[in-house]
Amino acid sequence: AAYAATKYKAEMAKAEIDTVNFMAAPITDIKKLSQNPNDMKTKMELLIMKMQAEVCHALEAEEDEGTTFHVDRWERPEGGGGITCVIQDGRTFEKAGVNISVVQGHLPPAAVQQMRARGKILQEGPLPFFAAGISSVIHPRNPMVPTVHFNYRYFEVKNADGSVQWWFGGGTDLTPYYLDEDDSKYFHLTLKEACDKHDKTYYPKFKAWCDDYFHVKHRGERRGIGGIFFDDLDTPSQEKTFNFVRTCAESVIPSYIPLVQKHKDDPYGYSERQWQLLRRGRYVEFNLIYDRGTKFGLYTPGARYESILMSLPLTAKWEYMHMPSPHSKEWKLLEVLKNPRDWLGTGNATK
């Protein structure tokens, strides 16, 4: 009897998913997740749940005691849902959002058009899809601490013949208000090391892609000093691509938290705050005019726009014809935004 009981418990343990540290219960029913442990949909959902919790806890550790993430678990009438975690008006973070979503349904025509425009071959008609992703923007209060953004996602589209197309996308990128060359190199190096574990060609390629993507075209400026960005990644295999995405996801905390710790108590004044607010205006311009994820989200009927727009800063400014004095610290940042640098000497910084 003792043996049997032990065996039973061992089986339960194997089937159980440890949700204790998650910010909320997973979107997909635990039983379904337990029954399909090797399905990539399960693996991705569990990865983003785990990552959300780790990032939220790492950020809370930089805040005053009592400042914790507000957690909203929401469902989507068409299927799936998400968990949105937000700190607003904290001492360290003016606005920090970490969102996961696990959704399924039929691709809206605007999304199909967008995917085709970047070369996907998709059949006609309403295509069933599944998407699971984590997306986060952290806007600190101190202008000496950069804003970070990361997003990792997995996509499946089912064709009428039953075949499934899948791919991963994502990236991590940094938007400083004042340039610290050591920080920039450290940030890029952490991402490069994550990439190098999987493919030595990834970092230079995805670094250039990032500079190309986060481009405020009308101003001829990049949003920040970049990082890595990739999309439609479906080689060499589903398992290997997932492992790469996991390594990237795991590199977010080590790439960013040390910068928060280093600068969160730096002194600053009115003029640094004003410059930060102006740069946040540029952040808004990029996100609302160019960002594909934001557009895809907002054009989807019934989208949870509060979770999409969580990326916007608490406060932003627009001054007509603002131009920093030549050779000022602000001017030096602009130089780098206009001419992305090859931080690690890995080669030509174009996509």
Place this chain on the structure above:
Amino acid sequence: AAYAATKYKAEMAKAEIDTVNFMAAPITDIKKLSQNPNDMKTKMELLIMKMQAEVCHALEAEEDEGTTFHVDRWERPEGGGGITCVIQDGRTFEKAGVNISVVQGHLPPAAVQQMRARGKILQEGPLPFFAAGISSVIHPRNPMVPTVHFNYRYFEVKNADGSVQWWFGGGTDLTPYYLDEDDSKYFHLTLKEACDKHDKTYYPKFKAWCDDYFHVKHRGERRGIGGIFFDDLDTPSQEKTFNFVRTCAESVIPSYIPLVQKHKDDPYGYSERQWQLLRRGRYVEFNLIYDRGTKFGLYTPGARYESILMSLPLTAKWEYMHMPSPHSKEWKLLEVLKNPRDWLGTGNATK
């Protein structure tokens, strides 16, 4: 001899254009304007120059002495240019921009696509165009004073066979932070009276069009309480349409300045200011995500983006999941933004 001299002077006077009150010299050479007084291009340029000056002077009259418009006259390498007038950080106006532009060149593909999407039949190939317009957004400091926007424009496109398509577009609309029903009715009535002088069907039609156009779709909210909006107007004749546009333009000052005078010294506190900043965030969302003029502008290579983005407020806020208390003054505004009202009882408020 005396007779001859007098005659000569009279002829000069007829050909002269009075530019004394303009904010800067017209974009088109004065000589060319003088030689083509009956060309609609001339008439429109002179109308928007006059209107820009009148609006700027009317706004300066509401400011502290010494607060005057900063004037930038700029040229466009591809042809034409503009005059951008801005007050920033004034006591009455936190940011006020009044821009005119007179440009010619070839339509960028994105613009052709946009025009075709709304039903214009345009030939293939790079089409020569001319556009002259005035565009303005006035963001006052006091949250009890509404923001106003107006834009009036004339467009010509030349087909390969030499035929010219022309049309007018424009409108005036109000974005209050707190609803004052008397103000709303007064504003709409002033616009209705302008419309009624030309065609009794215009106001109800253009009022509904305005509600339809200034729609922050993802939120299911209108940007403000509306006004009038029209586009592609090319009937009953060029002369009559121009006269209608002139009457609309002339109604801007009487529709808005009394509201500034009534409320600019109203008391307000921190919470009213915060609400104003949040609503300005919505204004930014509309302008960057949906506004056709902004998109057309920013997608045009070499566009003067500072003049386009002059419409953005000096400061804006985004709070996650902000929702005013039921039946508060803020909540009452939202009700009207969600369900546009038929302010003058002129009929069904849909386009």
